[in-house]
Amino acid sequence: xxxxxxxxxxxxxxxxYEGERTGRWRRRRAIWRDGVRISLGLGRGAxxxxxxxxxxxxxxxxxxxxxxxxxxxxxxATNPDDFDLxxxxxxxxxxxxxxxxxxxVIAPLxxxxxxxxxxxxxxxxxxxxxxxxxxxxxxxxxxxxxxLAWIPxxxxxxxxxxxxxxxxxxxxxxxxxxxxFLLAGAVIAVFLTTxxxxxxxxxxxxxxxxxxxxxxxxxGGAVGGIARNNFDGTLADVLSQADLLQALxxxxxxxxxxxxxxxxxxGPVSALWLAALTVVLxxxxxxxxxxxxxx
Amino acid sequence: xxxxxxxxxxxxxxxxxxxxxxxxxxxxxxxxLLGSNGAGKTTSLKLFMGLLEPxxxxxxxxxxxxxxxVEYRMRIGYSPxxxxxxxxxxxxxFLAYMxxxxxxxxxxxxxxxxxxxxxxxxxxxxxxxxxxxxxxMKQRVKLAQALVxxxxxxxxxxxTAGLDPLGRRDMLELIRRVGRDFGISIVISTHLMGDVxxxxxxxxxxxxxxxxxxxAVAGLTEETESVLVDVVAGADxxxxxxxxxxMEVQVDGNRLTLPRVSxxxxxxxxxxxxxxxxxxxxxxxxxxxLAAVFDAPPAETELEAS
Numbered sequence: 001x002x003x004x005x006x007x008x009x010x011x012x013x014x015x016x017y018e019g020e021r022t023g024r025w026r027r028r029r030a031i032w033r034d035g036v037r038i039s040l041g042l043g044r045g046a047x048x049x050x051x052x053x054x055x056x057x058x059x060x061x062x063x064x065x066x067x068x069x070x071x072x073x074x075x076x077a078t079n080p081d082d083f084d085l086x087x088x089x090x091x092x093x094x095x096x097x098x099x100x101x102x103x104x105v106i107a108p109l110x111x112x113x114x115x116x117x118x119x120x121x122x123x124x125x126x127x128x129x130x131x132x133x134x135x136x137x138x139x140x141x142x143x144x145x146x147x148l149a150w151i152p153x154x155x156x157x158x159x160x161x162x163x164x165x166x167x168x169x170x171x172x173x174x175x176x177x178x179x180x181f182l183l184a185g186a187v188i189a190v191f192l193t194t195x196x197x198x199x200x201x202x203x204x205x206x207x208x209x210x211x212x213x214x215x216x217x218x219x220g221g222a223v224g225g226i227a228r229n230n231f232d233g234t235l236a237d238v239l240s241q242a243d244l245l246q247a248l249x250x251x252x253x254x255x256x257x258x259x260x261x262x263x264x265x266x267g268p269v270s271a272l273w274l275a276a277l278t279v280v281l282x283x284x285x286x287x288x289x290x291x292x293x294x295x
Numbered sequence: 296x297x298x299x300x301x302x303x304x305x306x307x308x309x310x311x312x313x314x315x316x317x318x319x320x321x322x323x324x325x326x327x328l329l330g331s332n333g334a335g336k337t338t339s340l341k342l343f344m345g346l347l348e349p350x351x352x353x354x355x356x357x358x359x360x361x362x363x364x365v366e367y368r369m370r371i372g373y374s375p376x377x378x379x380x381x382x383x384x385x386x387x388x389f390l391a392y393m394x395x396x397x398x399x400x401x402x403x404x405x406x407x408x409x410x411x412x413x414x415x416x417x418x419x420x421x422x423x424x425x426x427x428x429x430x431x432m433k434q435r436v437k438l439a440q441a442l443v444x445x446x447x448x449x450x451x452x453x454x455t456a457g458l459d460p461l462g463r464r465d466m467l468e469l470i471r472r473v474g475r476d477f478g479i480s481i482v483i484s485t486h487l488m489g490d491v492x493x494x495x496x497x498x499x500x501x502x503x504x505x506x507x508x509x510x511a512v513a514g515l516t517e518e519t520e521s522v523l524v525d526v527v528a529g530a531d532x533x534x535x536x537x538x539x540x541x542m543e544v545q546v547d548g549n550r551l552t553l554p555r556v557s558x559x560x561x562x563x564x565x566x567x568x569x570x571x572x573x574x575x576x577x578x579x580x581x582x583x584x585l586a587a588v589f590d591a592p593p594a595e596t597e598l599e600a601s
Contacts, residue, residue: 014414014477017407017445021369021398030395044383118379122440125344125373125450126396127365294346 027128028136035110035140052106056148059098063091063152067159085160088153088181089256092188093249099148100192100217100245103141107196108209110137116204120293130293134197134286142193149185157181184252187271191248191278198281201288220244228263237265241273248274296358297322298448298480299343304352306338306504313338315504316352321482325474327491327512328484330501336484337376339501340450343482344373357447369398372441372449372479376456379437382426386412386436389425390443397444404443411439414477415469431462438469442479449473452484467494488584492516521581524551524564529573536567552581 036042040056041049070085111134114120123133157177164170199216200209224243227236240263241247247270253260254267264270299321306314314335330336341347342354345361345368353360359367381389387408394404412421415435420428425436434454441449454470455463471494474481485491491498492512500508508515526533526549534544534551540563545552553564568575 015410016478017399017403019403020400022395022400023398026400027396027398030392030401034392043388048383113381113383117381118375118377119381121375121377122373122379122393123396124346125368125371126393127368127398128396129365295341 024128024132027126028132031128031133031136032140032143035137036143038109039106039141039144052102055098055102055105059095059102059148060152062095062098063155066091067155070159070163085156087256087258088156088177089184089253089258091153091156092149092181092184092252095149095152096188096245096248099145099188100213102148103145103192103196104210104213104217105206106144107141107193107213108200108203108206110141111197111200112204112206112209115292121295124293124295130290131286133293134289138193138197138282138285141197142189145189145193146185149189150182153181153185180256184255187251187255187274188248191244191274194278194281194285195244198285198288201285201292217245221246240265241270244274244277246270298357299482300355301339301342302353302355304342304349304354306335306342306347306349312504314342314349317501317504317506318352319499319506319509321480321499322497323480324496325470325481325483325494327495327498328482328501329486329488329491329498331486333503334486334501335504336486336501337452338504340373340452340482340484343450344368344371369444370447372444372446374437374441374449374451374454376453376484378433380425380428380433383424385422386417386425386428386439387421390436390440393440394443397446399444407443407445408439411443412436415439430457431459431465434458434462434466435469438466438473442473442477446479448480448482450482450484453486454483455485455487455490463490470494516583518580518582520555522553522556522560522564523577523579523581524553524575525549525577526551527574527576529571532571533567533573536571537564540567549576 038044039052041052066085114123124130157174160174161167161170195216196209196213199212200206202212203209220242221244224240224246227239228243228246230236231239246264250260250264250267250270251274254271260267297320301317301319304314304317305312317335317339328336328339338347342349342361343356345356345365348362353362355361357367357370361367387405390408390411391401391404394407395401399407409418409421412418415438417432417435417439420432425433428436434457438451438454441451451470455466458466467490470481470483473479474494474496483490483494495512497510498508498512498515499506524533528549530546530549530551534546537544537551537553542560542563543554545554553560556564564578
């Protein structure tokens with residue numbers, strides 16, 4: 001307002017943008033950030049937050065409950081060995097189920113709505129490639145999955161560290177646990193991310209994608225379980241690999257140097273099988289996305 | 296330098312030839328890419344954006360071969376014909392994201408998103424989920440997302456699809472304003488000749504993958520040598536009078552068309568009207584219409600010139 005008390009509004013009209021233009025990595029980071037926000041339901045309505053946070057709580061709750069139990073029982077038990085936390089390998093064995101559930105339900109949110117609402121054609125017109133799009137989405141979900149896999153193991157490690165009578169000696173004896181749980185968690189997160197995004201690329205509906213992932217995991221699990229527990233021989237060993245969750249369990253047990261189930265194939269075989277499957281699914285996902293984005 | 300240069304481009308999908316040795320150029324301003332379904336419009340747009348590669352020939356957009364890097368897309372915008380807006384997102388959030396993907400820093404992207412939504416008349420509604428928008432509002436968001444990163448050239452595929460007459464008029468006016476006031480060149484892909492006549496400076500007419508016409512809209516709708524005479528009644532009497540005076544006449548209801556009229560013929564026409572006493576409603580030179588341009592096969596020389 002000027003001295004005479006009169007205000008004026010000026011319409012500056014259309015303003016050209018003369019500022020900086022960012023590089024390709026910044027554009028990829030924008031897709032990644034959007035993917036992380038979708039995975040966590042951030043910036044969405046309350047309804048969109050329910051599924052991710054219930055499943056996140058479901059994934060993190062076992063570690064929290066175990067640590068609370070250890071704290072409570074440790075303070076009342078006369079013998080310190082009365083209650084032991086599970087080993088890192090054992091923890092991953094039952095954490096795989098909530099992680100798979102989270103991946104099956106949430107990962108499709110990163111790709112199915114883009115396809116269903118037609119936004120893919122707008123990505124196609126931007127200075128990014130289909131590979132940029134799918135790799136950024138993949139990395140976004142992997143980031144969240146890695147956090148869910150690693151946080152409980154890190155909490156167990158921290159509890160054990162604090163609980164140690166001689167911290168220096170304990171670290172010296174157990175330092176190798178850290179790279180092992182990081183690697184095992186990465187194997188689980190990478191495989192589940194690739195599998196769920198691959199399945200989601202076949203449909204524009206999230207529910208169908210989730211059901212598809214469950215079908216792959218549980219039907220495969222049934223076939224593999226029957227083959228492993230009832231038959232011997234090479235064919236049974238091959239069929240047993242259809243149980244992808246068991247292959248993940250075998251691989252992470254091998255990474256931790258833990259004992260394998262007597263009916264299971266050797267750990268390196270499971271690891272190689274998962275690595276090969278992940279590469280094939282990733283290449284297929286890339287190809288499918290390229291065709292979808294180009295229309 | 297033209298914004299788009301298409302040189303001898305052919306593109307086939309199996310046995311279907313979508314573009315057949317097409318050559319044309321698109322300059323600054325608002326240009327219509329006109330053709331019926333299957334004429335090759337969508338294929339052309341996909342080729343311009345580098346989503347398809349031509350089987351033969353080459354395409355340059357903003358001086359860059361579309362088969363090279365995708366970086367030239369930082370300076371182009373695109374609005375598809377079909378639905379492309381996530382229903383749960385707000386327009387402000389969505390436009391800012393699209394601007395970021397086109398190379399604007401985050402803060403600038405947010406500012407430009409609000410600014411563009413103001414220009415298309417959606418500033419007050421910018422935080423509402425787009426799923427609650429009307430068809431007209433969605434078309435305006437689609438236009439805004441094509442412009443949010445300040446492109447040099449924007450491709451709009453059927454921008455008036457699904458709009459009522461009022462919404463269509465407003466959208467065409469908005470597009471005209473973008474081309475005139477914003478300094479952003481526009482290519483409209485459409486099958487509606489009216490949209491091209493009302494909005495475009497130039498037109499490329501496609502038919503079955505071939506370029507039927509290309510040039511300025513004013514040039515394609517220029518006056519012909521024919522004269523149209525509309526009368527209230529007595530068209531047959533006037534036709535007889537003109538024929539008796541040696542003029543060629545075609546009668547269609549109350550309208551007479553006089554082909555190849557010279558300046559001397561106007562005196563003859565005046566005398567015939569006075570003599571027969573018909574009530575004259577309109578007398579005007581006939582203009583080419585885009586409809587006629589669209590229907591008639593082009594002369595070889597005309598194509599070579601275009």
